[in-house]
Amino acid sequence: MKINATYFFSAMVALLVAASCSSRQQSGQEAPDSIDTIAYMKSGDSITRIMQEVLLKNVMQATKAGGAVYAVEFCNERAMPLTDSLSAIYNCRIQRISDRFRNPANKPTESDLPVLEGMMSSGQAKPVVTSDAGSIVYYKPIKIGMASCLNCHGSENGQIDRNILDVIKQKYPADNATGYKEGDLRGAWKITFQIPEQH
Numbered sequence: 001m002k003i004n005a006t007y008f009f010s011a012m013v014a015l016l017v018a019a020s021c022s023s024r025q026q027s028g029q030e031a032p033d034s035i036d037t038i039a040y041m042k043s044g045d046s047i048t049r050i051m052q053e054v055l056l057k058n059v060m061q062a063t064k065a066g067g068a069v070y071a072v073e074f075c076n077e078r079a080m081p082l083t084d085s086l087s088a089i090y091n092c093r094i095q096r097i098s099d100r101f102r103n104p105a106n107k108p109t110e111s112d113l114p115v116l117e118g119m120m121s122s123g124q125a126k127p128v129v130t131s132d133a134g135s136i137v138y139y140k141p142i143k144i145g146m147a148s149c150l151n152c153h154g155s156e157n158g159q160i161d162r163n164i165l166d167v168i169k170q171k172y173p174a175d176n177a178t179g180y181k182e183g184d185l186r187g188a189w190k191i192t193f194q195i196p197e198q199h
């Protein structure tokens with residue numbers, strides 16, 4: 001049984017390595033449906049669910065404690081460290097990306113862009129798993145799913161309170177992340193898993 005398990009594990013690793021090699025010629029392509037794709041799809045899904053919950057809970061607590069202006073300051077200081085600390089726990093890189101990013105650190109890379117474009121062009125945006133240079137990347141659409149998102153991402157004339165807009169412009173002088181409507185695609189979660197090396 002033990003030998004079988006080891007054999008199975010090596011075969012899985014070989015599969016993963018093969019997937020990563022072929023991806024070098026076609027980076028940004030969707031990986032074929034296989035056991036590893038399904039496994040990464042599941043991990044990505046549960047990690048992003050937890051992340052979403054953690055971020056939302058923190059923003060709600062900050063708003064309750066100090067109002068929306070304070071919540072913007074809180075997001076400015078805490079959103080990245082929060083995602084980074086969870087990256088360490090889950091042993092992967094957790095990011096949020098957007099074509100209309102607010103924080104320049106969330107700017108998509110060349111290989112992210114086709115995935116985001118694909119999500120935008122299909123009315124029913126779904127999670128995607130790709131392989132790219134030795135890693136597997138999971139993407140999940142982030143929509144403007146609640147009216148409260150518009151307090152900080154809605155229209156600049158009216159929907160975003162003047163005081164909030166002032167602090168957004170002050171923290172993010174090149175902000176692109178306003179003018180959204182409910183249901184719009186706001187960006188995506190991006191989870192990068194390193195493919196384990198064969199020993």
Ligand code: HEC
Nearest residue numbers: 071072075076079096098101102103106143149152177187
């Ligand atoms: C209190 C204001 C506020 C609210 C409410 C808010 N956001 Fe944001 N959002 C921000 C700020 C500030 C940033 C930049 C965070 C940073 O510096 O990492 C941001 C960044 C993001 C990003 C990362 C991409 C980028 O543009 O940098 C996504 C995705 C996002 N918000 C989605 C949402 C969604 C979806 C909702 C509703 C569930 C929401 N936001 C509600 C203020 C807010």
